[in-house]
Amino acid sequence: MTSRANLTRKDHGDGVVELVLGRAPVNALSAIFLMDFAAEIEALGQDDAVRAIVISSNFKVFSAGLDLREAQAFDLPQQNAIVEGLNVGFLKLFDCPKPTVCAVNGAAIAGGLFFVLASDLRVSNTKASFGLAEVRVGADFPVGPLEIARATLDPNMLRRLMLTGFPIDAETAHRAGIIDVLDETPIEMAVAEARKLGKNPPKTYASIKRQIRGETITLIERTMREQAKTPNNGWFSDETKSAMQRMIG
Secondary structure, eight states: OEEETTEEEEEOSTTEEEEEEOOTTTTOBOHHHHHHHHHHHHHHHHOTTOOEEEEEESSSSSBOOBOHHHHTTOOHHHHHHHHHHHHHHHHHHHTOSSOEEEEEOSOEEGGGGHHHHTSSEEEEOTTOEEEOOGGGGTOOOOHHHHHHHHHHSOHHHHHHHHHHOOOEEHHHHHHTTSOSEEOSSHHHHHHHHHHHHTTSOHHHHHHHHHHHHHHHHHHHHHHHHHHHTSOOOOSOOTTHHHHHHHHHO
8 A cells, every 4th residue: 555645555466556535525626736746647558467447535525626715715826737737637537448336325526526437437326416506606617627528428417417517316327328337336346347447458448548538638639738838827716616606505
């Protein structure tokens, strides 16, 4: 077992490594957390001894997205930093050449849902819930999460999640294809599924994954480069702070 701040690796043998999200209490997203996650996924993706990766959570909430109390006070550099973290962190997962399996044991909301959507296979217990609350907190989607959602959700579920901002339960997510397997022991099942995926020829797996996702990856990378060259006024609008305050209550 090895770890860095808020992330822990667990070796399950046969090349299966579990990466545990551990930013207490609800895996709220920060720029540092996301960039550390990106670095871990990149390192695991380049390690020939790793055959498959499981992503799990230490907590009853899988990931609640941004900490709204913290985020409403973000200045311009902090807004830009969290956008970069969201883009880079979830692009690294989406583009990882190794099989990735997400084990969801609770709510995966807003940015937290992209750990799920960017993974290759998703396992959940029936207590989990899934949502994209950005419209309710007055923030639109950075290009990375946006294009990953477009690539992995069918148009009606994309519409429902993005335009209502309200979550769906695990059974609804399963019927929609967001979740592949429902099991009350999601980590154990995810490890078993990862072990099976890890038996595939690794170069072929990586090549087919790139065939499926390459167009989306290229679009995200190009848009990130273009946006980096132009001045901006930050991620938030004049509606964001008051919307976040209403959500907090």
